[in-house]
Amino acid sequence: MSELTMPSFGADMDAGTLIEWRIKPGDSVTKGDIVAVIETMKGAIDMEVFEDGTIEALLVDEGDKVPVGTPIASIATAGAASTEPVAASAVTTAAVATASASALPASAPARAQTPTSGEPRARILASPLARSRAQQYQLDLSGIRGSGPGGALLLADIERKHGAKHPVKPAAARVKPGIDRSAMRQAIAAAMAKSKREIPHYYLASTIDLSETLSWLEARNQARPPEQRVLLGALLIKATAAVLKQVPELNGFYRDGGFQPSGAIHVGMAITIRGAGLVVPALLDADRQPLDALMENLRDVSARARQGGLRSSEMSAATITVTSLGERGVEAVYGVIFPPQVAILGFGSPCTRPWVTKDGGIEARTVMRVTLAADHRVSDGHLGARLLRLLEKQLQAPESL
Amino acid sequence: MNRSRLQEIIAEELLNIAPEAELGSVEPNTDLREELDLDSLDYLNLVIAINHRLHIQIPEADYGRIASLNALLDYLEQASQSA
Numbered sequence: 001m002s003e004l005t006m007p008s009f010g011a012d013m014d015a016g017t018l019i020e021w022r023i024k025p026g027d028s029v030t031k032g033d034i035v036a037v038i039e040t041m042k043g044a045i046d047m048e049v050f051e052d053g054t055i056e057a058l059l060v061d062e063g064d065k066v067p068v069g070t071p072i073a074s075i076a077t078a079g080a081a082s083t084e085p086v087a088a089s090a091v092t093t094a095a096v097a098t099a100s101a102s103a104l105p106a107s108a109p110a111r112a113q114t115p116t117s118g119e120p121r122a123r124i125l126a127s128p129l130a131r132s133r134a135q136q137y138q139l140d141l142s143g144i145r146g147s148g149p150g151g152a153l154l155l156a157d158i159e160r161k162h163g164a165k166h167p168v169k170p171a172a173a174r175v176k177p178g179i180d181r182s183a184m185r186q187a188i189a190a191a192m193a194k195s196k197r198e199i200p201h202y203y204l205a206s207t208i209d210l211s212e213t214l215s216w217l218e219a220r221n222q223a224r225p226p227e228q229r230v231l232l233g234a235l236l237i238k239a240t241a242a243v244l245k246q247v248p249e250l251n252g253f254y255r256d257g258g259f260q261p262s263g264a265i266h267v268g269m270a271i272t273i274r275g276a277g278l279v280v281p282a283l284l285d286a287d288r289q290p291l292d293a294l295m296e297n298l299r300d301v302s303a304r305a306r307q308g309g310l311r312s313s314e315m316s317a318a319t320i321t322v323t324s325l326g327e328r329g330v331e332a333v334y335g336v337i338f339p340p341q342v343a344i345l346g347f348g349s350p351c352t353r354p355w356v357t358k359d360g361g362i363e364a365r366t367v368m369r370v371t372l373a374a375d376h377r378v379s380d381g382h383l384g385a386r387l388l389r390l391l392e393k394q395l396q397a398p399e400s401l
Numbered sequence: 402m403n404r405s406r407l408q409e410i411i412a413e414e415l416l417n418i419a420p421e422a423e424l425g426s427v428e429p430n431t432d433l434r435e436e437l438d439l440d441s442l443d444y445l446n447l448v449i450a451i452n453h454r455l456h457i458q459i460p461e462a463d464y465g466r467i468a469s470l471n472a473l474l475d476y477l478e479q480a481s482q483s484a
Contacts, residue, residue, distance in 0.1 A: 221461055226449040229461065231441050274421050274438065302442055 001056065003071040007047060009040055009315035010191060010338075016040050017065040018072060027055045029075070034311070036072070041180065041187035042279045044308040045315050053077040126153035130296075133158045147228075155296050156227055184277040195339050199254075200376040203334055206388040208395060210350050211365045216398045233269075233324060234295040236347050238401045240322055241265045241286035243390040249379045250372075250387055251319045253340040259378040268318025268338065269298070271305045279305050280338055282318035291401055322347065332369040342375035343384075345391075402455070402481045407474055414450040418443050429470040455481060 006016050020037040029035060034046040035055075053075040060072045124141045126134070130153045134141055137158065144161045146153040195201075214232070221229040244251045244265050252262040266282040273279060281301050286294060304310050323335045324347040331351065335344035348369035355365035370391060374384045394401070412424050415437065422437040434444060448459050457480045459467065467473040 218461060225458055226445060226452050229445065231445060233441065272440070274419065299442065299446075303446075 001074055001076050002051070002053075004035065004049065004073040004075055006066050006068050006070045006072055007038070007312050007316065008068045009038075009042060009045055009312065010187070013040055013042075013068060013187070015065055015067045018060050018062060019044065020062055021058060023055050023058075023073075025055050025057055029053060029055060038312070041183040042315065043184075043273075043305075043310070045310050045312055047312045049075070051075070051077050124153065125151060130155045130158045133162075137162045154227070155300060181276045184273070184279075188277050191338060192336050195336050199337050199339060201337060201373045202376050202381055202384065203371060203373050204381060204384045204388060205332060205369060205371045206392065208368050208370055208392045209355060209365050210368045210395065213395050213398050214350065214366055228292070230291055230295045231298075232350070234291065234298050235398060235401065236324070236395075237267050237269065237283060237286055237298070237322055238289075238291050238294050239391055239394045239398075240320070240345055241267055242401060243387060243394050244320065245287060246390055247383060247387045249383055250343040250374055252342060253319070254342050254375055254378060255340050259342065262319040264317075264319065266317040266319045268321040268341070269301075270321060270323040271302055273306060279310070280318060280321055281305055281310050281314040284313065284317060320344070325349065332371055334371050335373045337373055337375060342378045343387075344373050346371040346373070402478075404474055404478055407455075407477050407481070408470075410454050411451075411470070411473065411477075414447060414454065417450070418446050427470055432468050433470050433473065434468075451477070457481065
């Protein structure tokens with residue numbers, strides 16, 4: 001048996017309010033299932049479970065506010081529950097889908113249609129987000145028409161199918177407490193003050209010619225319906241994730257007096273919540289998502305950041321942050337590192353400037369200022385400069401992303 | 402579709418995208434994104450919503466022609482007539 005505890009969604013969070021249980025004692029849960037909704041200074045977050053098991057008891061009531069680390073439920077985990085086998089009927093569809101193939105010898109034809117992460121993906125093209133959402137809704141991918149490139153299933157297709165089966169979801173269906181503005185301000189204040197107090201930042205800046213990159217993106221978007229267009233922001237995140245692999249010293253956490261590099265690249269993006277502040281959810285495994293999937297992920301996460309429904313893994317996992325003030329006309333943004341991360345990239349507004357070309361001529365080009373703030377306890381400017389150089393090079397070859 | 406109906410639809414969709422925005426105070430001939438503080442993602446979401454509601458696909462190349470509320474309504478009026 002193990003315990004679920006009140007999670008921390010950032011160095012600045014010390015307590016959370018459990019506003020809704022999504023499970024009850026006796027329920028089987030699978031890694032990644034949402035078990036509760038937690039209200040924090042950053043709005044309502046969906047809490048995920050990180051191991052398979054059966055819920056034994058709920059230890060706090062809806063509405064209770066408890067410190068981070070407080071046990072809130074007990075769970076019999078797969079390993080510990082060997083004396084008390086889980087009844088087959090109680091196993092969820094998701095658990096069956098992820099069970100080993102040998103456990104389901106007779107159902108091969110059925111399995112071929114079941115969307116599972118372990119199955120070969122030859123038959124049905126679908127974005128990872130569409131796939132996981134379909135699993136959440138228990139939809140069969142083979143029965144859905146895809147609107148993406150090559151007939152691939154996109155998140156929108158899954159939502160449309162789900163919407164057709166579950167029409168008219170009232171707006172108040174999910175608990176959605178408003179964002180507490182002063183609490184969010186406090187959360188930002190705490191994290192940023194800690195950062196400036198403890199992290200010796202160094203700053204670098206570089207100007208990148210984006211003209212070719214933008215032409216490539218425009219051409220790519222031209223023939224596409226609006227929901228399949230990719231914004232520059234997604235391309236910048238993809239490029240960041242791609243080059244970080246070569247500069248692992250900037251990707252990870254500074255904890256317990258030392259740097260812990262991260263194998264996974266989860267890119268946090270600063271999202272403005274109008275009138276309230278900002279939240280920094282992560283695009284998980286950004287380096288492994290194809291550009292279109294990453295864009296879909298970005299749209300989905302941004303919508304949930306503003307409406308509630310971010311997942312706990314998205315709130316706490318970011319291994320680096322990018323910030324951009326979009327088209328607000330600001331040439332450069334110098335970020336403050338979000339602890340315990342060790343670097344933040346800032347993308348300024350693309351703007352038209354005179355530019356000296358390779359052959360010595362002067363042309364009007366669209367350029368962008370890119371800045372890096374990094375933790376001097378972990379890396380030096382020499383290394384930071386390498387990241388900016390790699391990023392510039394990568395952005396000149398967007399087709400390789 | 403007449404202009405006032407188009408305006409209603411735009412107002413509804415803008416409210417979904419920017420619930421805090423005060424549409425009543427929007428000056429119809431100034432830059433809509435500036436007025437309502439819409440970022441590129443908000444704007445894309447508006448273009449997507451217009452496509453869903455009105456079946457009008459606005460290409461990125463036309464963004465310059467729909468900067469203000471009035472310009473957007475002109476554009477949509479024209480597009481819905483020629484459709």
